[in-house]
Amino acid sequence: MGTGSSKDRSRQSTSPEDTSRVNPPPSSSDSHSYSSQLVGGANPETGEPCRQVHSLTAQTGHGNNTMSNVQTNAVSSVQKTKDQLLKGVSILKETLDSQDDVPHVFVVFGASGDLAKKKIYPTLWWLFKDGLLPRQTYFVGYARSDLTVQAVRDKSTQYMKLQDDEKDKFEEFWKMNSYVKGSYTERTDFEHLNQEINTLPKGDLAHRLFYLALPPTVFKDVSSNVRLCCMGHEGWSRIIVEKPFGRDSESSADLSQHLSKLFREDQIYRIDHYLGKEMVQNLMVLRFGNKMFSPLWHRDHVQCVVITFKEPFGTMGRGGYFDESGIIRDVMQNHLMQILSLVAMEKPASTSAEDIRDEKVKVLKCMPPLELQNVVVGQYTGDPQGEGDAKNGYLDDKTVPKGSVTPTFASAVVFVKTERWDGVPFIMKCGKALNERKAEVRIQFKDVPGDIFGGQCKRNELVIRVQPQEAVYCKMMVKAPGMNINPEESELDLSYGARYKGVKMPDAYERLILDVFCGAQLHFVRSDELREAWRIFTPLLHKLEKDKIKPAPYKYGSRGPQEADDLARKFGFIFSGTYKWTKPQL
Numbered sequence: 001m002g003t004g005s006s007k008d009r010s011r012q013s014t015s016p017e018d019t020s021r022v023n024p025p026p027s028s029s030d031s032h033s034y035s036s037q038l039v040g041g042a043n044p045e046t047g048e049p050c051r052q053v054h055s056l057t058a059q060t061g062h063g064n065n066t067m068s069n070v071q072t073n074a075v076s077s078v079q080k081t082k083d084q085l086l087k088g089v090s091i092l093k094e095t096l097d098s099q100d101d102v103p104h105v106f107v108v109f110g111a112s113g114d115l116a117k118k119k120i121y122p123t124l125w126w127l128f129k130d131g132l133l134p135r136q137t138y139f140v141g142y143a144r145s146d147l148t149v150q151a152v153r154d155k156s157t158q159y160m161k162l163q164d165d166e167k168d169k170f171e172e173f174w175k176m177n178s179y180v181k182g183s184y185t186e187r188t189d190f191e192h193l194n195q196e197i198n199t200l201p202k203g204d205l206a207h208r209l210f211y212l213a214l215p216p217t218v219f220k221d222v223s224s225n226v227r228l229c230c231m232g233h234e235g236w237s238r239i240i241v242e243k244p245f246g247r248d249s250e251s252s253a254d255l256s257q258h259l260s261k262l263f264r265e266d267q268i269y270r271i272d273h274y275l276g277k278e279m280v281q282n283l284m285v286l287r288f289g290n291k292m293f294s295p296l297w298h299r300d301h302v303q304c305v306v307i308t309f310k311e312p313f314g315t316m317g318r319g320g321y322f323d324e325s326g327i328i329r330d331v332m333q334n335h336l337m338q339i340l341s342l343v344a345m346e347k348p349a350s351t352s353a354e355d356i357r358d359e360k361v362k363v364l365k366c367m368p369p370l371e372l373q374n375v376v377v378g379q380y381t382g383d384p385q386g387e388g389d390a391k392n393g394y395l396d397d398k399t400v401p402k403g404s405v406t407p408t409f410a411s412a413v414v415f416v417k418t419e420r421w422d423g424v425p426f427i428m429k430c431g432k433a434l435n436e437r438k439a440e441v442r443i444q445f446k447d448v449p450g451d452i453f454g455g456q457c458k459r460n461e462l463v464i465r466v467q468p469q470e471a472v473y474c475k476m477m478v479k480a481p482g483m484n485i486n487p488e489e490s491e492l493d494l495s496y497g498a499r500y501k502g503v504k505m506p507d508a509y510e511r512l513i514l515d516v517f518c519g520a521q522l523h524f525v526r527s528d529e530l531r532e533a534w535r536i537f538t539p540l541l542h543k544l545e546k547d548k549i550k551p552a553p554y555k556y557g558s559r560g561p562q563e564a565d566d567l568a569r570k571f572g573f574i575f576s577g578t579y580k581w582t583k584p585q586l
């Protein structure tokens with residue numbers, strides 16, 4: 001079992017100091033040294049400017065692979081792909097190149113689960129086939145189920161967007177995989193996992209990444225067991241934790257404290273996949289790389305900011321799981337708050353992970369806790385006229401507890417009490433079973449003072465559409481073309497699909513998992529961000545639960561409860577209903 005050696009015994013302590021003995025302190029190939037370089041700034045060694053990868057061309061992205069079937073061409077094609085993807089990201093490239101000879105082991109805990117099959121294995125495959133992972137990267141699935149690599153492969157292949165000419169590469173990928181069955185609680189099972197890792201070529205020397213694609217109930221057991229039994233001897237070890245990071249301030253603090261006893265902060269990657277989305281990452285550049293926005297980004301000009309997440313489907317029979325959290329914990333407290341802090345923060349001193357996260361934390365610190373009077377919660381009902389899933393309301397889902405008051409929709413108004421934002425309502429809105437799929441930031445500007453057009457001018461809006469069809473557009477007034485001087489609503493439209501035709505955007509998980517390989521923590525949640533976010537939401541969540549506040553019903557496929565529109569209106573958002581967008585014919 002390998003537990004008897006002095007080496008193994010030294011791995012049984014649980015203090016962070018010991019962790020750093022097991023994992024030597026970060027070297028030039030570890031975290032801080034290059035995390036700061038990914039969104040700009042200069043490479044300290046070469047002085048070259050560095051940028052984050054922001055686009056993949058159609059030829060290189062998954063779904064559009066043009067790699068030759070001829071084996072020799074395939075090798076150079078992968079190298080070309082890698083070079084293209086990493087163009088302008090010298091630190092990332094150097095880091096990956098410098099790690100190329102060191103084996104890496106990526107362990108997927110919860111390999112039998114939904115997230116693993118839909119997101120993690122497909123992401124690993126895309127990174128692998130694009131040549132972005134270190135050459136010797138092994139993937140180890142771990143779960144309680146009695147599975148094989150073939151079974152994991154069968155479950156996940158449908159999500160991998162495999163192309164006909166990728167079959168050989170696909171076989172290569174699965175050859176790098178293994179599967180270990182084990183519990184999440186028993187130490188002996190983790191010792192067995194460690195043995196399995198050690199039997200991989202140079203496995204005992206490998207850098208190790210542990211992805212917890214698991215329900216929160218087992219986070220603590222698994223992280224403790226990883227720390228006790230599976231840490232790298234020579235290489236570094238990093239742990240990736242999926243949300244939810246707790247249910248409220250107390251449970252989150254408890255989890256944070258637990259993790260901090262086991263791992264250093266630079267070994268912990270709390271993933272919020274919205275931070276990996278192109279348009280969320282774009283907020284930094286839009287805001288701080290353009291002169292024209294900065295003076296307007298202010299309470300003097302902005303009426304309100306609306307941050308929206310909508311999904312057109314309900315819980316699809318998985319309501320039992322959703323009911324544990326509800327939409328506020330599922331989306332608002334994390335994804336929308338992350339977006340809000342990027343929208344509201346001051347310019348950081350640099351693009352380093354710590355400088356940016358410091359500014360995000362400052363925003364959160366300036367936000368008082370949410371008040372019930374500024375919140376609308378809703379729950380969807382079935383639409384008898386709807387098709388399939390739409391016929392069912394949330395409470396019709398058999399996995400949902402009878403009479404549940406868990407919100408599937410929430411709208412909340414928060415304030416950021418800084419000199420820049422004091423008095424400006426930030427309206428967050430999120431829901432399932434709504435009329436469309438959409439995530440966006442909408443900045444609505446104030447009315448033009450001293451109107452000379454007889455009230456015909458509508459407010460300007462700057463919209464950053466995160467998904468689908470990424471876009472930045474500005475709704476504005478222009479003179480209606482012709483023999484008149486009448487104002488008309490129009491737009492400045494930067495639709496990515498048109499402007500970056502054929503350019504493939506990497507998936508959020510691809511960016512984030514690659515960041516973990518590279519030790520870049522910018523796009524991950526720091527523990528103090530988490531603490532502040534929970535401080536803002538905990539009193540509201542407790543009140544909703546204690547008083548069993550009944551959510552307003554809304555019909556499946558609608559825009560949500562009317563009360564949410566009333567709330568937005570009360571805080572100054574005006575929907576004129578007159579704007580019409582004509583899709584450009586390209």
Ligand SMILES: NC(=O)C1=CN([C@@H]2O[C@H](COP(=O)(O)OP(=O)(O)OC[C@H]3O[C@@H](n4cnc5c(N)ncnc54)[C@H](OP(=O)(O)O)[C@@H]3O)[C@@H](O)[C@H]2O)C=CC1
Binds near residue numbers: 469494559575577
């Ligand atoms: N580049 C591009 O692709 C561009 C696309 N467009 C498209 O044009 C269309 C219209 O643009 P858009 O900016 O959304 O303008 P709209 O005027 O249609 O909507 C503006 C906002 O009003 C809200 N709203 C909609 N109906 C009501 C209502 N009855 N009461 C209160 N609020 C309401 C919407 O919120 P909610 O989300 O809750 O419904 C949205 O936040 C969109 O489909 C957009 O995607 C426009 C410009 C460029």
Ligand SMILES: O=C1O[C@H](COP(=O)(O)O)[C@@H](O)[C@H](O)[C@H]1O
Binds near residue numbers: 273330
């Ligand atoms: O974290 C979550 O996000 C998804 C939506 O992610 P997206 O990338 O498809 O927008 C949501 O469906 C899920 O409930 C939530 O837990």
